Amino acid sequence: MTFSKDTSAGYLVNHMARLFARALSQRINPAGLTTGAFPALLELWEGDGLTQKELRERLDIEQATVANTLARMERDGLIRREQDEHDGRVQRIRLTALAQAKKEEAIAAAAEVNAVALNGLSPEEEAAFLAIMHKVIGQLRDKGG
Secondary structure (H helix, E strand, O other): OOOOHOHHHHHHHHHHHHHHHHHHHHHHHHHHOOOOOOOHHHHHHHHOOOOHHHHHHHHOOHHHHHHHHHHHHOOOOEEEEEOOOOOOOOEEEEEEEHHHHOHHHHHHHHHHHHHHHHHHOHHHHHHHHHHHHHHHHHHHHHHHH
């Protein structure tokens, strides 16, 4: 069996993800944000006050990775942890005013990277590309990982 990186979906999507991350990093690092924190910020901007477990499930990453990311975000003044008012064993992750203030700039940076990456695709190609990515992600969640 031969293997070619040029026809390997895993290799190509990883390469593409690295390029996306580099382009996003160039745009958000000056604002004091990192690509490691960005997915967590997106989830918290949509629903502030998630638990660490909820955040881990939404991001689909390991518990240790979430814990390390949140520790860095707390150190950088982007989040604070609050005890849940109904269950003292649970901590809620809350965005600080600093993180809220960076939302517009960060979202604009991500939109710019997407626009650059998808430039040249027709609306139909873009929709098909996104639909295929969603399908592959679903299959890997269900059966592959």
